[in-house]
Structures are given as structure tokens and as C-alpha cells.
Amino acid sequence: MSVGSSTKRAEAAFRRQLPLILPRLGRFALALTRAPAEADDVLQAACERALGSLDKWDPNTRLDSWMFRIIQTTWWNELRARKVREKHVDRAQAVQTEVQHVEPEAQLLLLRAEQEIFRLPEELRIVLMLVCVEQLSYREAAEVASIPIGTVMSRLARARLLLMQRLGIGGNADLRVHADATLEPSSNDLIANARQRART
Numbered sequence: 001m002s003v004g005s006s007t008k009r010a011e012a013a014f015r016r017q018l019p020l021i022l023p024r025l026g027r028f029a030l031a032l033t034r035a036p037a038e039a040d041d042v043l044q045a046a047c048e049r050a051l052g053s054l055d056k057w058d059p060n061t062r063l064d065s066w067m068f069r070i071i072q073t074t075w076w077n078e079l080r081a082r083k084v085r086e087k088h089v090d091r092a093q094a095v096q097t098e099v100q101h102v103e104p105e106a107q108l109l110l111l112r113a114e115q116e117i118f119r120l121p122e123e124l125r126i127v128l129m130l131v132c133v134e135q136l137s138y139r140e141a142a143e144v145a146s147i148p149i150g151t152v153m154s155r156l157a158r159a160r161l162l163l164m165q166r167l168g169i170g171g172n173a174d175l176r177v178h179a180d181a182t183l184e185p186s187s188n189d190l191i192a193n194a195r196q197r198a199r200t
């Protein structure tokens with residue numbers, strides 16, 4: 001199979017799968033940036049980068065894991081470019097969550113959990129989002145974050161402990177958080193904008 005046909009196959013798979021994972025990608029971008037406007041920019045830039053690098057993606061592998069890595073790298077590059085990594089201010093913003101058929105007390109706990117997740121140190125927040133929210137395996141989370149599996153497990157344990165301490169809940173609590181993404185751009189718009197920017 002030629003490089004051109006392989007890239008076309010990857011692009012077709014990309015177009016087919018992207019709409020299905022866009023809410024999760026937006027949620028992850030928001031967890032990294034903690035600001036909706038910046039999350040939107042990071043997601044757009046990541047899609048542009050992905051479109052320009054489809055020859056590096058194997059359609060037989062998971063698109064979400066590949067995109068999570070690109071989003072994380074895009075954000076870190078942006079922080080380095082602005083020289084604000086050390087000065088980055090914690091602007092914790094709660095994502096509005098719609099929880100149907102849940103008692104008010106439980107809904108408040110979920111909202112508080114979301115707020116506390118946004119307050120976690122970045123390295124803990126990333127691992128918690130990947131494993132507990134996006135349901136990636138330890139191995140997949142390690143690949144996305146470019147860290148050993150043991151580090152994933154260690155950071156996840158620390159994140160869970162810190163979260164439970166802040167929420168004042170017991171050690172057996174289920175910390176999986178349902179978070180409906182506030183960023184749900186049209187996949188067609190993202191692809192079109194990415195192509196237009198790539199040409200300019």
C-alpha cells in the first residue's frame with residue numbers, strides 16, 4: 001500500500017471516528033487548561049496537528065489515545081511558548097454537569113468532586129481524568145502521559161486520596177465522575193477550519 005493511499009485510509013477513519021470522541025477530547029482539553037476558551041483553542045490546534053500527521057497514525061489503533069497525547073503535547077507547548085508554566089494560575093472552573101434522576105445531595109457531591117479535580121496538581125489531574133473519567137487502562141494512560149505504569153498507579157492513588165480528603169468521604173467511595181463536556185464543536189467545522197489553517 002502506497003503512502004498516499006495509507007494516508008487517505010487514515011483520513012477516512014479519522015473523519016469517521018472523530019465525531020464520536022469529540023466530547024471526550026473537549027473534556028480532556030478543559031481539564032488541562034481549566035478555561036473554556038483555551039480548551040477550545042487547544043482542541044482546534046490538536047485537530048490541525050492530527051490532520052497534518054495522519055501518516056503517523058495507524059487506523060488499527062485507538063484514535064482517542066492518540067488524540068489525548070496530541071492535546072497534552074499541544075497544551076504543554078503552549079505553556080512553554082508563553083513562558084508561564086511556573087506562573088500558571090489555578091483558575092479552577094467547575095464544568096456544568098447535568099445529572100438526571102440524582103438526589104440533590106449526590107448531585108452536590110458530584111459538582112464538588114469536579115471542582116476539586118480541577119484543583120488537583122496537573123500531573124495528578126491528568127492521570128485521574130484518563131483513568132477514572134475516560135476509562136483508559138493503566139497501560140493506555142501511561143502511553144498517553146508518557147510515564148511508566150507504576151507512576152500512573154502511584155499518581156492515581158495520590159489523586160484519589162487527596163480527593164477523598166478534600167471531600168471528606170470514605171476510602172471505598174466510587175470516584176468516577178460523570179462530566180458532560182461543555183465543548184462540543186462540530187467535527188466537520190473542526191476539520192474544515194484545520195484544513196484552512198494548514199493551507200495558510
